[in-house]
Each structure stands twice: as structure tokens, then as C-alpha cells.
Amino acid sequence: MTNKRIETLKKWISGTEEGDVCSGSVKIIEDIDSQYMGKAYIKNDGSILMTTNMKKDHRIFGYKKKDVYSTKMILLSTFTSEVENNPFNCTYGAFYDTNGMADLKLKYLATEDNFLRIEINIESKTIDEVYMLKKWFEFEK
Numbered sequence: 791m792t793n794k795r796i797e798t799l800k801k802w803i804s805g806t807e808e809g810d811v812c813s814g815s816v817k818i819i820e821d822i823d824s825q826y827m828g829k830a831y832i833k834n835d836g837s838i839l840m841t842t843n844m845k846k847d848h849r850i851f852g853y854k855k856k857d858v859y860s861t862k863m864i865l866l867s868t869f870t871s872e873v874e875n876n877p878f879n880c881t882y883g884a885f886y887d888t889n890g891m892a893d894l895k896l897k898y899l900a901t902e903d904n905f906l907r908i909e910i911n912i913e914s915k916t917i918d919e920v921y922m923l924k925k926w927f928e929f930e931k
Contacts (some may be wrong), residue, residue: 828846829846829928830888831930832898832906836899840887842868849865849872852922856903856905862879863881863882863918864881864884866887873885873886893913894910895910896910897911898927905921905924906924908920908922
């Protein structure tokens with residue numbers, strides 16, 4: 791029972807995304823204004839680079855499905871409260887940027903509607919695919 795309560799309290803601390811109608815008293819995570827939005831870069835080889843910029847914020851979830859309400863699999867965020875202790879319980883963890891991901895690598899596969907299909911690799915082996923909102927990315931020119 792204590793563990794269930796801890797999980798509930800973690801959700802109150804970290805918050806949930808706008809649109810979750812069953813959030814009750816859980817705070818809503820504010821959208822990041824586009825002028826202050828930091829973006830990840832997709833290189834010509836498909837590899838993804840996200841660096842932390844003190845003047846730009848980012849919060850990029852990798853979802854199990856092309857749906858922001860599906861399971862959150864991985865997170866890149868500038869916000870310590872969203873990265874420390876992985877409060878969203880992302881399967882592959884929560885990181886400030888791609889430099890801190892150690893063995894994990896992200897690779898762009900395809901654009902599907904408002905999402906990018908992203909491959910998660912460990913030591914050049916595909917372990918999963920996730921979907922990330924394309925508004926968070928820019929392609930290398």
C-alpha cells in the first residue's frame with residue numbers, strides 16, 4: 791500500500807500532460823512556448839542529437855504508440871524534476887540530453903503524421919521503436 795501511495799505522490803510532483811481529463815488534483819505540465827523551445831537535430835545518417843541549452847527548454851517524450859496518451863518509453867528534458875528519479879517511469883529512462891544516454895542511441899526512421907518513428911539502439915542493435923512529436927525536431931541540411 792505504501793508503494794502505491796508513493797507512485798501516486800510522484801505523479802502529483804511531476805505532473806501530467808494537458809488533456810488528461812482524469813488528472814484530478816495532479817498538476818498539468820505546461821507546454822513550452824515555441825520561442826523558448828529547444829529542438830533535437832536529426833543528422834543526415836538519421837542519428838539524433840539533443841544538447842542542453844540554458845536559454846531553450848525541451849521536453850521530448852518517446853511514446854509506445856503514435857498517441858501522447860500511450861506509455862511513455864523515454865524522455866529528454868531540461869527540467870531536473872522530470873529527469874531525476876525518472877518520475878514518469880519511462881522504460882528506457884529520463885535524460886537531460888542525448889550525451890547522457892550512455893549506451894542508448896536514437897535513430898530517425900520515418901515521419902508518420904505529427905510523429906517521428908524513432909529507433910532505440912544499444913550497441914548498434916535495435917531494442918525498440920518509439921514515437922516522438924515532430925515539432926521537437928529539425929533535420930540537418
